[in-house]
Amino acid sequence: MSALLEVDAVSKSFPMGGLLSREQIEAVVDIDVTLLQDRPEIFTIVGESGSGKTTLARLILGLETPTRGEIRHLGQPVGAGRFGAQRHAFMSAVQPVFQNPFEAFNPLKRVDRYLASTARAFRSLTRRAEIEAAMDAALVDVGLSLEEIRGRYPHELSGGQLQRAAIARALVCEARILIADEPVSMVDASLRMAIVNLLRRLRDDKGVTVIYITHDLATAYYISDRIMIMQKGRVVETGPARRVLNAPQHPYSRLLKASVLSAADAGQGNLAPAQDLFEASQEALEVARDSRMIDLGEGHSVRRAG
Amino acid sequence: MTGPILTVEGLKAYYQICQFGQHLEVRAVDDISLQIERGEVYGIAGESSSGKTSLIKVLAAATRPPLRVVGGSARYDFGGKGIDPTTASEAEIRAIRWRHLSYIMQGSMSVLNPVRRIERTFRDFAQRPLGLSGAAYRDRIEEHLDHLRLPKSVLRAYPHELSGGMRQRVTIGLATVCRPDFMIADEPTTALDVVVQKDVLSLLRTVQQDMGASIIFVTHDMSVHANMADRIGIIYAGRLVEEGPTRTLFTRSRHPYTAHLVASLPVIGDTRPRPALEGRPPSLANPPRGCRFHPRCPLAIERCAREVPPLEAVGQRHRSACWRAEDVRPLLIPGETGQTAMVQA
Numbered sequence: 001m002s003a004l005l006e007v008d009a010v011s012k013s014f015p016m017g018g019l020l021s022r023e024q025i026e027a028v029v030d031i032d033v034t035l036l037q038d039r040p041e042i043f044t045i046v047g048e049s050g051s052g053k054t055t056l057a058r059l060i061l062g063l064e065t066p067t068r069g070e071i072r073h074l075g076q077p078v079g080a081g082r083f084g085a086q087r088h089a090f091m092s093a094v095q096p097v098f099q100n101p102f103e104a105f106n107p108l109k110r111v112d113r114y115l116a117s118t119a120r121a122f123r124s125l126t127r128r129a130e131i132e133a134a135m136d137a138a139l140v141d142v143g144l145s146l147e148e149i150r151g152r153y154p155h156e157l158s159g160g161q162l163q164r165a166a167i168a169r170a171l172v173c174e175a176r177i178l179i180a181d182e183p184v185s186m187v188d189a190s191l192r193m194a195i196v197n198l199l200r201r202l203r204d205d206k207g208v209t210v211i212y213i214t215h216d217l218a219t220a221y222y223i224s225d226r227i228m229i230m231q232k233g234r235v236v237e238t239g240p241a242r243r244v245l246n247a248p249q250h251p252y253s254r255l256l257k258a259s260v261l262s263a264a265d266a267g268q269g270n271l272a273p274a275q276d277l278f279e280a281s282q283e284a285l286e287v288a289r290d291s292r293m294i295d296l297g298e299g300h301s302v303r304r305a306g
Numbered sequence: 307m308t309g310p311i312l313t314v315e316g317l318k319a320y321y322q323i324c325q326f327g328q329h330l331e332v333r334a335v336d337d338i339s340l341q342i343e344r345g346e347v348y349g350i351a352g353e354s355s356s357g358k359t360s361l362i363k364v365l366a367a368a369t370r371p372p373l374r375v376v377g378g379s380a381r382y383d384f385g386g387k388g389i390d391p392t393t394a395s396e397a398e399i400r401a402i403r404w405r406h407l408s409y410i411m412q413g414s415m416s417v418l419n420p421v422r423r424i425e426r427t428f429r430d431f432a433q434r435p436l437g438l439s440g441a442a443y444r445d446r447i448e449e450h451l452d453h454l455r456l457p458k459s460v461l462r463a464y465p466h467e468l469s470g471g472m473r474q475r476v477t478i479g480l481a482t483v484c485r486p487d488f489m490i491a492d493e494p495t496t497a498l499d500v501v502v503q504k505d506v507l508s509l510l511r512t513v514q515q516d517m518g519a520s521i522i523f524v525t526h527d528m529s530v531h532a533n534m535a536d537r538i539g540i541i542y543a544g545r546l547v548e549e550g551p552t553r554t555l556f557t558r559s560r561h562p563y564t565a566h567l568v569a570s571l572p573v574i575g576d577t578r579p580r581p582a583l584e585g586r587p588p589s590l591a592n593p594p595r596g597c598r599f600h601p602r603c604p605l606a607i608e609r610c611a612r613e614v615p616p617l618e619a620v621g622q623r624h625r626s627a628c629w630r631a632e633d634v635r636p637l638l639i640p641g642e643t644g645q646t647a648m649v650q651a
Binding site: 048049157158159160161188189191192193194196197215216217218219221222242245246255256257259260261262263264265266268270271272273278 | 470
């Protein structure tokens with residue numbers, strides 16, 4: 001089985017402070033991820049703000065260069081500043097979906113124009129009929145149609161429709177990997193499941209691998225195959241999503257799970273904070289420098305001190 | 307002091323725009339009646355552009371054109387001091403603001419003045435309504451921060467020096483320092499991370515219980531409502547479609563929209579497929595005839611497209627606006643593995 005995407009011991013640090021300051025902030029530390037070509041999956045990255053999940057997404061997209069380590073797509077290194085045919089092929093295979101569709105689309109540009117220009121640039125289609133067929137096929141895959149979108153500006157669509165159009169835009173260029181950074185956090189509750197179910201269907205029917213970045217453990221449990229939990233740039237626990245979330249081992253993972261508001265005991269108002277878990281996860285963070293990942297079997301591993 | 311603290315009757319607030327000789331009317335709040343008891347947390351759930359923000363603008367006496375109150379009334383009862391936010395004068399509103407009625411907004415960064423220390427912001431908000439000065443005022447503020455488990459050092463900080471959760475706790479501090487009777491919280495935790503969100507909610511709930519204040523709590527996140535609210539009102543396209551005690555709404559909903567909202571919540575430990583609601587929220591400038599939910603409703607019958615269902619009692623303190631309220635069943639039964647479909651028309 002060959003690798004679709006390999007993240008190999010990648011670290012990224014940003015300089016902090018003034019021009020002459022030597023302080024560095026470690027956004028992402030020693031991340032290893034391998035996604036296989038013939039096993040499409042939903043790989044979820046969970047963490048709070050500041051955990052480095054968005055930096056990791058930008059590294060994978062080639063928008064940032066790793067300080068250490070390497071990211072390879074089909075064996076070829078992904079690098080910012082790499083132009084020409086190779087970059088073009090990479091861009092058509094790995095596509096982003098952003099958090100807020102109203103910010104991702106230019107409000108003065110019609111939504112169908114985005115799809116058309118993507119089809120022209122990445123599929124080398126020139127005839128109008130071909131372009132429209134490609135657009136329509138992608139829109140049908142996300143539960144829309146060209147008729148609904150044609151001539152519409154972003155403000156004329158609901159948040160859910162626009163987010164689906166954003167996913168369709170990524171599908172027009174026949175992307176193999178979607179990097180979805182908090183794709184549902186700005187979408188209304190009634191439309192949220194439509195997007196989440198769509199990601200699941202894309203994996204099952206179209207064989208698209210989705211890197212799903214979120215802080216919502218409940219949707220993560222619902223759709224993911226594998227999960228990776230990050231705390232301040234470091235992976236603290238990774239493995240099969242159900243296994244990890246049913247019995248999280250690391251204190252930070254347990255804290256995240258305990259903080260999920262459950263509707264099961266609606267009306268009881270259970271808001272007591274898990275203070276002991278909070279302290280345990282702070283302690284784990286302090287010794288993170290001298291810790292390593294311990295394999296627990298079945299692909300489940302957890303960070304332990306020592 | 308008995309009786310509800312807020313009584314809203316048949317409230318209608320429309321955005322009226324007259325442009326190029328064309329009259330446009332957006333019915334953001336359409337005939338809403340509700341009552342909020344003393345010491346109660348009343349949750350308002352609804353999607354964006356359902357009119358929930360317009361409703362609280364009216365209740366906060368922040369109605370500005372083009373939003374106009376075109377009918378109905380709202381009445382606060384602050385221990386004998388009654389006031390109608392839709393008709394009160396600016397001076398009357400100023401007399402109750404912060405002292406009796408306060409707000410917690412979504413973006414803490416836009417509430418706190420970025421170029422002033424928290425101390426100054428507290429003085430701007432609280433000094434006049436509290437009517438204290440010098441050491442007495444300072445003691446009061448410090449005692450209050452202590453109560454909120456906030457270090458005194460936040461007073462010397464600028465907003466950007468604080469984390470998002472800390473800032474939101476400061477805004478809760480601002481809203482509660484005058485011990486108001488009634489608070490309006492508009493999505494106060496939407497932008498926060500899960501761990502911080504729970505912390506802020508638990509703080510808000512504790513402060514509310516200590517003061518015995520009432521809160522209108524607006525968010526579209528049903529899992530927040532489940533843990534925060536005593537009662538929930540569901541707003542769809544400018545109308546209140548269902549209202550009842552939190553537990554009842556989650557377990558025995560009598561409106562298909564609520565049933566859908568509850569069923570679509572993912573739960574850790576449950577991988578059953580969650581249904582998604584098709585279609586899009588209706589435009590409030592041109593809402594559908596009859597029940598506004600009928601184009602997306604799996605239970606819709608021919609009558610739904612003709613007649614608007616009234617909000618009627620379907621149980622104890624439980625009201626629903628649906629012609630087929632009796633036929634609504636939970637979409638997913640907790641603990642059961644199979645999916646139970648709604649009764650089809």
